[in-house]
Amino acid sequence: MPGESLVIVGATGLVGRTFLKVLDERNFPVERIKLLASSKSAGTEIDFKGDKISVAEFNINQFQRGDIALFSAGAQLSKEVAQTLASNGVTVIDNSSAWRMDSSVPLVVPEVNPLDANWNKGIIANPNCSTIQLVVALNPLRSIASINQLIVASYQATSGAGASALEEMKQQSEDVTHGRDISIDEFPHQIAFNVIPQIDVFEDLDFTKEEWKLVNETRKIFDDQNMLISATCVRVPVAYGHSEAIHINLDKPISVQEAKHVMSAGQGLTVIDNPNNMEYPLAINAEGKMMYLLGE
Amino acid sequence: MPGESLVIVGATGLVGRTFLKVLDERNFPVERIKLLASSKSAGTEIDFKGDKISVAEFNINQFQRGDIALFSAGAQLSKEVAQTLASNGVTVIDNSSAWRMDSSVPLVVPEVNPLDANWNKGIIANPNCSTIQLVVALNPLRSIASINQLIVASYQATSGAGASALEEMKQQSEDVTHGRDISIDEFPHQIAFNVIPQIDVFEDLDFTKEEWKLVNETRKIFDDQNMLISATCVRVPVAYGHSEAIHINLDKPISVQEAKHVMSAGQGLTVIDNPNNMEYPLAINAEGKMMYLLGE
Numbered sequence: 001m002p003g004e005s006l007v008i009v010g011a012t013g014l015v016g017r018t019f020l021k022v023l024d025e026r027n028f029p030v031e032r033i034k035l036l037a038s039s040k041s042a043g044t045e046i047d048f049k050g051d052k053i054s055v056a057e058f059n060i061n062q063f064q065r066g067d068i069a070l071f072s073a074g075a076q077l078s079k080e081v082a083q084t085l086a087s088n089g090v091t092v093i094d095n096s097s098a099w100r101m102d103s104s105v106p107l108v109v110p111e112v113n114p115l116d117a118n119w120n121k122g123i124i125a126n127p128n129c130s131t132i133q134l135v136v137a138l139n140p141l142r143s144i145a146s147i148n149q150l151i152v153a154s155y156q157a158t159s160g161a162g163a164s165a166l167e168e169m170k171q172q173s174e175d176v177t178h179g180r181d182i183s184i185d186e187f188p189h190q191i192a193f194n195v196i197p198q199i200d201v202f203e204d205l206d207f208t209k210e211e212w213k214l215v216n217e218t219r220k221i222f223d224d225q226n227m228l229i230s231a232t233c234v235r236v237p238v239a240y241g242h243s244e245a246i247h248i249n250l251d252k253p254i255s256v257q258e259a260k261h262v263m264s265a266g267q268g269l270t271v272i273d274n275p276n277n278m279e280y281p282l283a284i285n286a287e288g289k290m291m292y293l294l295g296e
Numbered sequence: 297m298p299g300e301s302l303v304i305v306g307a308t309g310l311v312g313r314t315f316l317k318v319l320d321e322r323n324f325p326v327e328r329i330k331l332l333a334s335s336k337s338a339g340t341e342i343d344f345k346g347d348k349i350s351v352a353e354f355n356i357n358q359f360q361r362g363d364i365a366l367f368s369a370g371a372q373l374s375k376e377v378a379q380t381l382a383s384n385g386v387t388v389i390d391n392s393s394a395w396r397m398d399s400s401v402p403l404v405v406p407e408v409n410p411l412d413a414n415w416n417k418g419i420i421a422n423p424n425c426s427t428i429q430l431v432v433a434l435n436p437l438r439s440i441a442s443i444n445q446l447i448v449a450s451y452q453a454t455s456g457a458g459a460s461a462l463e464e465m466k467q468q469s470e471d472v473t474h475g476r477d478i479s480i481d482e483f484p485h486q487i488a489f490n491v492i493p494q495i496d497v498f499e500d501l502d503f504t505k506e507e508w509k510l511v512n513e514t515r516k517i518f519d520d521q522n523m524l525i526s527a528t529c530v531r532v533p534v535a536y537g538h539s540e541a542i543h544i545n546l547d548k549p550i551s552v553q554e555a556k557h558v559m560s561a562g563q564g565l566t567v568i569d570n571p572n573n574m575e576y577p578l579a580i581n582a583e584g585k586m587m588y589l590l591g592e
C-alpha cells in the first residue's frame with residue numbers, strides 16, 4: 001500500500017491543469033500525485049514533470065488517511081464528500097464555494113491570513129477568484145488604517161467561467177466578425193464585444209451570487225463583519241486576468257505616498273505604477289502570473 | 297445668397313455621420329444643410345434624405361449669420377474658430393472639449409438642463425459621452441434627494457475613440473485569434489481581449505483627462521461644485537455603447553422602490569430591470585439607440 005498522495009480532483013479542468021502547472025513551477029515537494037476527474041474525462045493522460053499520469057475516475061475509495069486533496073470539481077461534489085474525507089483523515093483544500101462561508105471552515109488566502117489554516121478540521125476553503133485579488137491588494141493598507149467602506153466594480157475574464165466559456169468567447173468573436181450567427185451556451189448573453197453585468201445567478205436585493213461572494217468572503221477573510229462593501233461584478237471579453245476598480249474609505253487619512261509605500265511591500269503584489277509611461281496593470285499582462293498587479 | 301444653414305463640421309467622421317442619422321430619424325426641420333470636413337475628406341458624397349450632398353472643405357467663409365453649426369472636428373479647430381463664428385452671429389454647438397469648462401459657455405444635456413442653453417453667447421457645449429449617460433441616468437433621483445458622493449467605474453466602447461479605433465479593435469481581434477502580430481495605433485495598448493485603464497492622457501493626481509472630464513462636467517451640469525466624484529474610466533473591447541457601474545451616496549435614505557419609480561419616469565431613460573429573466577442593460581443592445589438603458 002503506497003503512502004499519502006496529493007490528490008487533484010477535477011484534474012482535467014482549467015483550474016486542475018493550473019494546479020499542476022503551479023505545483024511544477026514551485027517545485028512543490030510531492031512524492032505521489034493522483035489525478036481524478038469525472039468518468040467522462042477518466043483515462044486522459046496528463047504530463048507532469050516528465051511523467052504521463054493517467055486520470056482516474058473520481059471515487060471516494062481513491063483516498064487514504066494523510067492525503068491532501070485539492071478539489072476543483074464544483075460545489076456539489078465538494079458538499080457531498082468533503083466532510084466524509086475530512087473525518088477519515090484527508091485534508092481537503094476546496095476551490096469551490098461549498099464550504100467558504102461555513103463557520104467551522106477557515107477561508108484562507110496565503111498572502112493575507114495564512115494562520116487561519118491552522119484551525120482547520122479537515123477542510124480549508126479558498127475564496128472566489130475576484131475576492132482573492134481584492135484582499136491581496138488591500139491587505140497591506142490594513143497595517144496603517146482600517147477600511148470602513150469598499151466599493152468595487154469588476155472586469156472579469158471569461159476563463160473564470162471555465163475552458164468552454166473561454167472557447168465560446170473566441171468562437172463568438174470570430175462569428176460576429178464574419179457576420180455569422182453566434183451560439184450562446186456558457187453565458188447569459190453574447191460575450192464577444194459586449195459586457196455582461198451578470199456573473200452567476202441573482203440573489204437577495206438583486207445582487208448576483210458572485211457579488212455576494214465578494215462581499216461575504218472579504219468580510220470573513222478580513223475578520224470584519226462591519227466593513228461596508230458594495231460590488232458590481234461584470235464579465236468582459238477578456239481571456240485571462242480579472243481587473244477591478246476599487247474605491248475605499250479609510251478610518252483616517254493617509255497620503256498617496258504612504259499608501260504606495262506600504263502596498264509596494266505587500267506580499268504577492270507587484271506594483272506597476274508609471275502612468276506617464278503608460279505603465280499600469282493590464283489584463284493581458286496578468287495571464288499565467290502568480291502575482292497581483294496593482295496600479296492606480 | 298441662400299438663407300441660413302445647418303452646418304455640420306466633421307461630417308465624414310463617426311460623430312458627424314451620427315448627427316445626420318439622428319437629424320433624419322427625428323425629421324429635424326432643416327431647409328439647407330452644409331457638410332464640411334478637412335481637405336482630406338472634401339469631395340466625399342453623403343446621402344441625406346435621398347439627396348447626395350458633397351462635403352466641402354472647412355473654411356470660415358462657408359458660414360453666414362444665423363447658421364447653426366454642429367462641430368465635431370476636434371478641440372483644436374473649435375478653439376480656433378468658435379468665438380469668431382459666434383461673434384458673427386453663428387450659433388456653434390460644440391461636441392469637443394474646447395469650451396465645456398468655460399464659464400461663459402453653457403454645458404447642456406437636453407434631458408437634464410435644457411434651460412442653460414438660453415444664456416449662450418453663441419457657443420453651446422455638449423459634454424463628453426461618458427458624462428451624458430451618467431447625468432441622464434442620475435438626474436431623476438435629484439428630484440427626491442441630493443447626491444453627496446458619486447463613484448463611477450466605466451466600461452467604454454472603442455467607437456468613443458473614433459472610426460479607426462473601432463476598426464483597430466476588430467483587426468486586432470482577428471489577428472490575436474489567428475496568432476498573428478497585431479498593430480497598435482489608436483490605443484495605448486492592445487485593446488482586443490483586454491481592458492485598458494487609460495482613456496486620453498494622465499493629468500493631476502494621476503487621473504486621466506477622461507476621468508477629470510467626468511468629474512468637472514458633471515459638477516457643472518448639475519450646478520453642484522460640492523459633489524464628491526471619483527471616476528475610473530476604462531476602455532473595453534466593445535464596439536458601441538458605454539456602460540457604467542455607478543455607486544451614489546444620497547443626503548437621505550430612499551427606498552429601492554422609490555428610486556425605481558422616479559427613474560422609470562426620467563426623460564430619455566429606458567429602464568430594463570428584470571434580472572431574474574436575465575434582462576438588464578447590455579452594451580450590444582445600446583447600439584444605435586437614442587436612449588439610456590438603466591438597470592441595477
